[in-house]
Amino acid sequence: MTSALVDFHCHIDLFDNMSEVIAEAERKRVYTLAVTTTPKAWERNRKLTATCRYVRPALGLHPQLVAERASELSIWHDYLSQTRYVGEVGLDGGPRFYRSMEAQVEVFDKVLTACAEAGDKVLSIHSVRSAAKVLDMLERRLPRSRGQAVLHWFTGSKSEARRAVDYGCYFSVNEQMLTSERGKDLFAALPRDRVLTETDGPFTQHSNRPSRPSDVSAVVELLARYWGTDSDSASNTVLGNLRGLLGDLALDGKPSHSP
Ligand code: MN
Secondary structure, eight states, X not given: OOXXXXXXXXXXXXXXXXXXXXXXXXXXXXXXXEOOSSGGGHHHHHHHHTTOSSEEEOBOOOGGGHHHHGGGHHHHHHHGGGOSEEEEEEEEOSTTTGGGHHHHHHHHHHHHHHHHHHOSEEEEEEEETOHHHHHHHHHHHOOGGGEEEEEESOOSOHHHHHXXXXXXXXXXXXXXHHHSHHHHHHHTTSOGGGEEEOOOTTSSEETTEEOOGGGGHHHXXXXXXXXXXXXXXXXXXXXXXXXXXXXXXGGSSSOSSOO
């Protein structure tokens, strides 16, 4: 494959060999959003990606960690002006985490409010068993002119997907999603010009090992099959969508943040 790839949701800092994973993403020209799960991880991610052309760190506070780490929200606020990218943030209503839902909503509300105030942020959002609530909050707190939302590994219903499309969301889809029956069915409801690719590594597997950004080529192959086209053309569609999301200038190949 000759064109650049897009991995819009990867936990690079959870790999033992983080620097190698970054170097490989750079070498293989994978535009990678390096999401973080706690603001304490931000500084290291920022430093290790400071001279990258393709890898961008995102400032996150994962909903699954809110029960223990809600107090780190103040650190998150301190760093917000350093980045355009925010994630992983959102809500998790699954059986292990619904007990902290009240705190999760409080944190996500503040995150969205701060992003709307700052403007021009791009968010990678978790919405497990909480799609309707996430959409309620986006509609209420993040006016479309004030930021961009990307729903990562979306597992809501088709009608929730349509509502997300109407709001203006993009969707980052991964290999696991596109190989499950329910995921495929949902994918069919997504407009082609809102689709981005992701690995969610190391939480997904590729060839029986944790997925790395360049493994996103497998997602592109699947997209090509569903769209009835070849992988170069599918890849170009995803790159075009990334440009649409970020604006042309963000893909000029220069580091977007100072070291
Ligand atoms: Mn994730």
